Amino acid sequence: MHQDPISTLEAKLGVSRRSFLQFCTALAATMGLPKGADAQIAQALAGAAKRPSVIWLHFQECTGCTESLLRAEHPTLEKLILEIISLDYHESLFAAAGHQAEAARKAAMEANKGKYVLVVEGAIPTKDGGIYCKIGGHTAMELTKECAADAAAIIAIGSCASWGGMPSTPPNPTGAAGVNAIVKDKPVVTIPGCPPNPYNFLATVAHFLTFGKLPAIDEKGRPLFAYSRLIHENCERRAHFDAGRFANEFGDEGHRKGYCLYKLGCKGPETYANCPSILFGDVGSGSWPVGTGHPCVGCTEQGIGFAKPIHALADLKNTYPPASYPRIVEDQGQGLSFGSAALVAGIAGAAAGAGAMLARNLGRKDDESDKA
Amino acid sequence: MSGAAPARRIVGPFNRVEGDLEVHLDLDRGRIASARVNAPLFRGFETMLDGKPPSDALVLAPRICGICSVAQSQATAKALAAAMGLAIPDNGRRAFHLLLGAENAADHLVHFHLFFMPDFTHAAYAGRPWHGRALQRFQPGAGQALVAAARLRARFFQVMGILAGKWPHSLALQPGGSSKPVDRGERSRLRALVAEFRAHVEEHLFTAPLEAFADLADRSDLARFAARHAGGDAALFLTIAADLGLAELGRAPGPALSYGAYAEAEGALLPAGLWDGKAVRPLDLAGLVEDPAHAWMAGAALHPGQGETRPDLAKPQAYSWCKAPRLNGQPVEVGALARQLIAGHPLIRALWADRGSNVESRVVARLLEIARLVPALERWAAELEPDRPFCHPAVPIETAQGVGLVEAARGGLGHWLTVEDGRIARYQIIAPTTWNFSPRDGAGMPGPLEQALVGVPVGNDEATPIAVQHVVRSFDPCMVCTVH
Numbered sequence: 028m029h030q031d032p033i034s035t036l037e038a039k040l041g042v043s044r045r046s047f048l049q050f051c052t053a054l055a056a057t058m059g060l061p062k063g064a065d066a067q068i069a070q071a072l073a074g075a076a077k078r079p080s081v082i083w084l085h086f087q088e089c090t091g092c093t094e095s096l097l098r099a100e101h102p103t104l105e106k107l108i109l110e111i112i113s114l115d116y117h118e119s120l121f122a123a124a125g126h127q128a129e130a131a132r133k134a135a136m137e138a139n140k141g142k143y144v145l146v147v148e149g150a151i152p153t154k155d156g157g158i159y160c161k162i163g164g165h166t167a168m169e170l171t172k173e174c175a176a177d178a179a180a181i182i183a184i185g186s187c188a189s190w191g192g193m194p195s196t197p198p199n200p201t202g203a204a205g206v207n208a209i210v211k212d213k214p215v216v217t218i219p220g221c222p223p224n225p226y227n228f229l230a231t232v233a234h235f236l237t238f239g240k241l242p243a244i245d246e247k248g249r250p251l252f253a254y255s256r257l258i259h260e261n262c263e264r265r266a267h268f269d270a271g272r273f274a275n276e277f278g279d280e281g282h283r284k285g286y287c288l289y290k291l292g293c294k295g296p297e298t299y300a301n302c303p304s305i306l307f308g309d310v311g312s313g314s315w316p317v318g319t320g321h322p323c324v325g326c327t328e329q330g331i332g333f334a335k336p337i338h339a340l341a342d343l344k345n346t347y348p349p350a351s352y353p354r355i356v357e358d359q360g361q362g363l364s365f366g367s368a369a370l371v372a373g374i375a376g377a378a379a380g381a382g383a384m385l386a387r388n389l390g391r392k393d394d395e396s397d398k399a
Numbered sequence: 400m401s402g403a404a405p406a407r408r409i410v411g412p413f414n415r416v417e418g419d420l421e422v423h424l425d426l427d428r429g430r431i432a433s434a435r436v437n438a439p440l441f442r443g444f445e446t447m448l449d450g451k452p453p454s455d456a457l458v459l460a461p462r463i464c465g466i467c468s469v470a471q472s473q474a475t476a477k478a479l480a481a482a483m484g485l486a487i488p489d490n491g492r493r494a495f496h497l498l499l500g501a502e503n504a505a506d507h508l509v510h511f512h513l514f515f516m517p518d519f520t521h522a523a524y525a526g527r528p529w530h531g532r533a534l535q536r537f538q539p540g541a542g543q544a545l546v547a548a549a550r551l552r553a554r555f556f557q558v559m560g561i562l563a564g565k566w567p568h569s570l571a572l573q574p575g576g577s578s579k580p581v582d583r584g585e586r587s588r589l590r591a592l593v594a595e596f597r598a599h600v601e602e603h604l605f606t607a608p609l610e611a612f613a614d615l616a617d618r619s620d621l622a623r624f625a626a627r628h629a630g631g632d633a634a635l636f637l638t639i640a641a642d643l644g645l646a647e648l649g650r651a652p653g654p655a656l657s658y659g660a661y662a663e664a665e666g667a668l669l670p671a672g673l674w675d676g677k678a679v680r681p682l683d684l685a686g687l688v689e690d691p692a693h694a695w696m697a698g699a700a701l702h703p704g705q706g707e708t709r710p711d712l713a714k715p716q717a718y719s720w721c722k723a724p725r726l727n728g729q730p731v732e733v734g735a736l737a738r739q740l741i742a743g744h745p746l747i748r749a750l751w752a753d754r755g756s757n758v759e760s761r762v763v764a765r766l767l768e769i770a771r772l773v774p775a776l777e778r779w780a781a782e783l784e785p786d787r788p789f790c791h792p793a794v795p796i797e798t799a800q801g802v803g804l805v806e807a808a809r810g811g812l813g814h815w816l817t818v819e820d821g822r823i824a825r826y827q828i829i830a831p832t833t834w835n836f837s838p839r840d841g842a843g844m845p846g847p848l849e850q851a852l853v854g855v856p857v858g859n860d861e862a863t864p865i866a867v868q869h870v871v872r873s874f875d876p877c878m879v880c881t882v883h
Contacts, residue, residue, distance in 0.1 A: 085419070089464045091568060093465075094466060160439065160440045197447070200442075222565070277576075278578075278791050307566075310557045317564075321571055337452070
């Protein structure tokens with residue numbers, strides 16, 4: 028007797044095989060895994076003999092991370108996550124209250140010692156003995172240490188848990204810090220973003236379930252599949268940047284025409300995230316901040332998000348338009364367009380230098396006009 | 400402790416409320432004699448905003464809350480617009496109303512299905528005739544109505560995706576309007592999404608047209624509605640409320656205020672005002688202060704336009720991070736009940752005349768608001784004009800003041816902004832739950848929840864008394880907003 032695990036899941040969750048497989052494919056694509064990985068993920072998620080226990084802690088947060096997860100579709104979180112993982116402690120979603128909830132957390136930790144996944148949402152205040160966030164009489168620092176000790180894997184969801192995020196904005200009145208400032212003896216996977224894209228979190232969990240380990244991460248703990256490219260590299264408005272077409276104010280002609288938001292302070296050129304590739308809210312193209320006409324604020328990037336003023340220009344880490352771009356005739360602004368600058372410079376054999384120079388000029392020009 | 404002495408009990412952490420909450424109870428012969436509410440989380444947003452460029456407030460302040468994120472954004476945008484003397488184009492106003500109305504309607508939906516109703520599946524109610532149905536519809540994680548509502552919200556919030564990119568913490572809301580122009584295709588999708596929402600709540604929540612619920616005028620109408628549409632979840636709640644006497648539970652004396660919402664050329668859908676218990680008076684905020692007497696905050700009771708936020712950990716009489724807002728010396732209740740009272744809705748006026756603010760009337764007011772908001776959302780979506788502007792450019796400000804008043808799902812939300820030399824010199828926020836869950840003030844007057852809990856029965860073996868949970872959740876608290 029062999030029942031196909033996906034059929035079992037289909038019956039149990041009431042989600043169709045098709046939408047379940049679509050979801051697995053989306054996760055595999057989010058992670059940039061090779062063909063065939065979607066099937067592996069599907070088998071792992073559907074066939075898990077015992078659901079891994081998850082302890083989810085909330086500290087200095089706004090519940091936005093959970094909220095954005097609750098919005099993920101194909102299928103929805105309350106179906107998938109609550110069935111595929113065993114969410115043994117989560118404040119917003121949990122049925123019990125008070126001491127019951129505390130007891131459930133302790134029981135789950137004891138029963139799954141060394142095997143549970145700890146998810147932390149929110150920053151951890153470290154100033155004045157951590158008094159600024161207490162749950163059931165314990166500080167966030169104490170709870171983090173206690174729950175991290177026997178965790179198999181630790182995931183910090185959102186910018187707050189990743190490095191302190193919004194509450195760590197200068198002057199950082201509560202000494203807000205990320206999980207990896209408290210837990211030093213274990214790797215902490217960070218999924219920064221305010222809120223982060225739910226698929227980056229779900230893909231990380233799926234990776235853990237499928238391959239028995241967390242995905243490859245950079246030195247800040249970020250999964251490489253999601254945070255190794257600049258927003259600027261995949262931005263749908265990149266061609267306008269390269270062509271020198273910019274919005275200068277909200278509601279001006281360039282803004283209405285969907286031009287590049289660099290001059291409005293877009294931090295896409297210095298922020299690593301996959302927002303323009305995987306978008307938000309499952310509504311299709313354009314559903315991310317730049318797509319709605321607002322500059323990226325760098326919410327995934329420590330030192331940029333909530334720290335650098337929104338109107339300050341981004342530092343360009345990467346200034347060259349792709350060589351394959353055709354020359355674009357500039358229809359706004361002054362001087363040489365990026366595309367044409369690169370083209371001209373390319374002929375002269377100095378594309379890199381010219382591109383960087385033009386980029387610096389852009390910044391300088393703006394600074395001067397601000398003073399004027 | 401001996402049986403005769405007043406017993407003390409600490410209830411918390413609370414689940415299925417947004418954020419962290421602890422309630423300290425003094426008990427006397429099986430009832431609550433006095434209650435003290437503590438918001439145990441402090442982040443210091445107001446301190447972080449000090450000295451920042453004014454436009455940064457649009458990025459920073461809304462991150463107070465991931466639940467009423469649009470309301471926070473609109474309060475910031477309105478405070479900045481007031482400081483700039485900027486008006487927004489008609490399309491911007493419609494986009495604002497659509498975003499706020501969608502967030503509020505969805506918040507009410509989630510509160511009812513995911514936070515409030517699951518309490519009635521508790522084993523303590525196993526003998527009640529409605530318990531089986533409550534389990535079937537609202538069992539946490541599995542109830543049909545609960546699961547369907549979570550899915551409906553996920554789908555409905557595509558409205559946020561279309562109008563504002565990501566949610567929470569959408570950036571599209573600007574002082575001059577919305578940064579996202581809507582094209583014809585998007586307008587059609589918005590209208591379809593609102594229509595889907597209507598179809599779902601008409602089929603499952605009301606089992607009746609929304610207008611049938613919105614037209615109810617008094618308690619006998621409400622009873623007739625429950626009998627006629629007994630298959631709906633609204634009727635299930637009304638049955639439970641009647642059986643358990645929820646209209647007697649968690650009574651708060653008022654007054655109640657609304658800053659007004661959804662302003663249009665011909666007047667606001669929900670006007671501003673102060674309900675004094677008998678009639679609506681004009682809302683005058685000159686007598687508004689935040690009193691830090693029982694908060695871990697230094698300083699005196701000040702108007703938010705002059706307010707300050709300085710933690711003081713050494714205060715012996717303090718028990719919360721929340722300052723106590725008072726209007727003319729009184730605690731004030733805010734929320735859907737206050738809005739509908741002040742808007743003069745006959746059903747809510749009748750419920751108030753009957754037993755004031757209580758667990759039942761607060762929940763009925765939210766259901767009513769869903770029924771009244773959806774037709775307005777339909778209209779605003781239809782009125783969007785794709786070829787007209789959605790946003791006016793912002794104006795630089797050097798020295799100015801501005802106030803942004805918004806009605807979030809949970810009640811009145813205010814941002815008070817002062818700009819000096821091109822930088823934020825003061826930013827003070829009073830959120831809805833700051834009003835409802837405020838601690839005592841300098842005169843020892845308890846806040847609305849603290850008053851509503853007095854007299855609530857507590858069983859001897861109840862670690863987390865179920866009646867306390869009904870009362871707390873009937874306010875739909877958002878603790879992350881409360882202290883910020």
